[in-house]
Amino acid sequence: MWSSFFGFLIFILGLFVKLLVIFGVIVQLKLMINGNAFAERDLQIGKFRTTKRQSKVKRNSKLGGAAGLSLEAFINAKSNTSSCSSSNPALIKKRREFYENAKYVSKFKKKLKQQNQPNELSSAVRSSEEEKARIEREVILKAKKEERENAESCRKAARKKTFKNTCHGQLVLKYWIEHLSQTVQGSIGKSINKDL
Template sequence: MKKNTGAGGASDDGVGVGGNKSDQQRLKGQSSKERNMQRLGGRGLSLQAFARTNHYNPALIKKQREFYKNAKYVRKFKRSLGQHEQQMTARHLEERNETEEATDLDHNTKKRKKNSAKSLRDLYEEKRQEAEKARLEREASIQAKKKERQRAEARRKSLKKKMFKKTKSGQPVMKHRIEHLLQMIQGSTS
């Protein structure tokens, strides 16, 4: 008589419901993941490899189409802008030539040049003075901040010294701590 072992479905003689004895022993040592991989015929494609094989992406295609359309509009705009600029420069050059011819007839051109050099020098001096004033103001504010920082640091050091004072037996001196608490309360109420 055959003896049923239960879960595996195998019997003493090696033939049972689940197949032959060697298959069951082989499958017993594997995890379910390994069994599935063997059943499906290997590991399959990784996510990156799968993504590379699929070239159809409607969102990407739409984005590229929109990019090229915008590039076409920009190219047309730049081309028209260049033509417009050429027309404007041609007009500007003609106007400049006319005005230069008119001013060359005047004998006051030398005086104007001297005046312009003088005004440029004055303008330079004004800018230099303004920059110097701004520099001095910055230095003054830096010095004031530095002094304030030093004062605050000195206050903190003295407060720390008072707060860490100890009696002969090693207990903290409570007088300074109570004064500090009183100042804090008065400061918060006012």
């Protein structure tokens, strides 16, 4: 009796193994047909891969989205200009035009104020005075420049004389002594001028 029971049990186990082998072969054939490398892993784990669109829809539904903004949220976003003013080109253009207009208005007001004051000299008289002052400044600058050039040329000549050498490469002491005496006289003259 037990032998027939064990025989029956072994028969059922054999059928079960055969079914598993057949199921494995079917899965292998599906993998070969589809060519999907991830399908084998997913079947082993027990998960089935979803497409990107399905995952996005699932995520949006979890977040409570997928229906867009509510009307209130949309109105609040549109009315709040401070949040989008830095990136809105139309608002940037309006702001720039406003500042340019303000600049022109301030210039116009200054001109009106100048025209309304009769005590001011006329523009022709003022321009001639400015021209005279400019010419005087140019003359002063030119004189200073000439003086500087003359002093520089004198210094160069004196330096050339001071460092003049003999044919044997020694300094000519006559020019060296002249240079020293001139510097001493110049320093004495400056100190006398300071004392006065």
